[in-house]
Amino acid sequence: MSADRPRAAVLGTGAWGTTFAAVLADAGCPVTLWGIADEVCEEINTAHRNTAYLPGVVLPDGVRATTDAAAALAGAKVVAIAIPAQVARSAIAPLADLLEPDAVAASLIKGVELTSHRRMSEVIGEALRLPEERVAVVSGPNLAREIAEHQPTATVVASRSAATADLVAHACANSYFRPYTNSDVVGVELSGAVKNVIAVAVGIAQGTGYGTNTTATVITRGLVEMTRLGLALGADAQTFAGLAGMGDLVATCVSPLSRNHTLGMHMGQGKTLDEAIAATGGTAEGVKTSASVLELARSVGVEMPITEAVVQVLHHGLPIDRLPELLLNRPRKAEGVQATGPF
Ligand SMILES: NC(=O)C1=CN([C@@H]2O[C@H](COP(=O)(O)OP(=O)(O)OC[C@H]3O[C@@H](n4cnc5c(N)ncnc54)[C@H](O)[C@@H]3O)[C@@H](O)[C@H]2O)C=CC1
Ligand SMILES: O=C(CO)COP(=O)(O)O
Numbered sequence: 274m275s276a277d278r279p280r281a282a283v284l285g286t287g288a289w290g291t292t293f294a295a296v297l298a299d300a301g302c303p304v305t306l307w308g309i310a311d312e313v314c315e316e317i318n319t320a321h322r323n324t325a326y327l328p329g330v331v332l333p334d335g336v337r338a339t340t341d342a343a344a345a346l347a348g349a350k351v352v353a354i355a356i357p358a359q360v361a362r363s364a365i366a367p368l369a370d371l372l373e374p375d376a377v378a379a380s381l382i383k384g385v386e387l388t389s390h391r392r393m394s395e396v397i398g399e400a401l402r403l404p405e406e407r408v409a410v411v412s413g414p415n416l417a418r419e420i421a422e423h424q425p426t427a428t429v430v431a432s433r434s435a436a437t438a439d440l441v442a443h444a445c446a447n448s449y450f451r452p453y454t455n456s457d458v459v460g461v462e463l464s465g466a467v468k469n470v471i472a473v474a475v476g477i478a479q480g481t482g483y484g485t486n487t488t489a490t491v492i493t494r495g496l497v498e499m500t501r502l503g504l505a506l507g508a509d510a511q512t513f514a515g516l517a518g519m520g521d522l523v524a525t526c527v528s529p530l531s532r533n534h535t536l537g538m539h540m541g542q543g544k545t546l547d548e549a550i551a552a553t554g555g556t557a558e559g560v561k562t563s564a565s566v567l568e569l570a571r572s573v574g575v576e577m578p579i580t581e582a583v584v585q586v587l588h589h590g591l592p593i594d595r596l597p598e599l600l601l602n603r604p605r606k607a608e609g610v611q612a613t614g615p616f
Pocket of ligand 1: 285286287288289290291308309310326355356357358360363364381382383384415416417418555556558
């Protein structure tokens with residue numbers, strides 16, 4: 274614990290918002306969660322638990338929760354946001370006037386908005402009327418449950434402003450959570466969004482019964498397509514080899530804790546999308562973000578065959594047994610990220 278940490282607010286009392294609030298509290302930040310569910314806030318305040326999202330986890334005493342946004346945001350210098358991507362804009366826009374004049378926002382969200390194709394730091398900047406220098410992104414191999422159990426992990430805090438990245442990193446650094454800073458917001462953020470789509474693809478493959486070679490193939494080619502999209506949008510190639518890129522891609526594609534991976538597994542085993550969503554629990558961002566990422570990629574002329582295959586299966590009824598043919602019967606090509614020709 275440290276006395277010099279900033280006061281923080283976390284918007285969203287789901288698995289990651291609650292866990293990140295615990296991370297901040299364990300770093301020494303006074304922290305208040307804001308949520309829309311009375312019973313969740315009540316349980317956090319009285320029992321130091323959030324049973325619906327983190328069963329069995331005991332939260333630090335310092336984590337408080339409220340449905341009163343003004344109370345949560347009063348005095349908060351760091352405002353972390355963990356609300357699902359497609360509802361984040363409408364959920365936080367009414368709170369814009371409640372932020373302290375010098376507060377910075379940190380997106381914990383891994384998705385791309387449908388229709389607008391905005392990255393979540395852009396959505397947050399617009400909704401809260403903050404310049405990009407006051408917005409950061411936190412993304413890495415960060416399965417909430419493991420962090421809530423204090424298992425050691427690292428993450429990336431990215432912002433166009435080094436001071437903002439440093440403030441957020443300082444707020445969340447503790448004995449089990451190590452943030453690295455990065456100025457490549459586009460790369461860090463796209464990594465977090467696209468890895469969810471690739472994790473759905475890996476889940477489908479594993480649910481179908483395919484083994485480790487297929488998994489490694491989808492992860493590796495998924496990294497290539499993520500990198501290509503990032504390069505087309507101005508990201509730094511190195512980011513994709515780092516914690517937010519390869520690190521999170523591997524974590525999400527191999528962990529049974531991942532909702533995206535689990536949803537894909539259910540589909541590979543024959544469930545419909547609605548059945549798979551119901552069976553997964555929590556937010557699988559890859560379902561909707563697959564469509565927005567594909568549209569974004571098309572708008573900049575980047576082909577993403579795995580993402581396209583996921584969209585075909587999830588949203589256009591492509592039978593899963595058609596996937597090998599769809600992905601393997603494309604024209605052959607050279608391997609590199611920079612390779613031109615058919616993807
Ligand atoms: N769970 C994890 O391990 C991690 C999740 N993330 C990302 O964090 C984001 C949130 O994910 P989780 O917390 O896991 O989701 P979750 O499904 O556990 O919780 C979602 C939370 O959002 C709240 N919410 C929904 N609509 C709302 C609204 N209109 N206003 C206010 N609150 C609303 C719900 O009440 C719930 O508390 C996602 O983008 C996810 O990709 C990132 C890293 C790790
Ligand atoms: O982002 C995550 C791990 O870094 C969590 O993944 P899921 O949303 O698939 O559970």
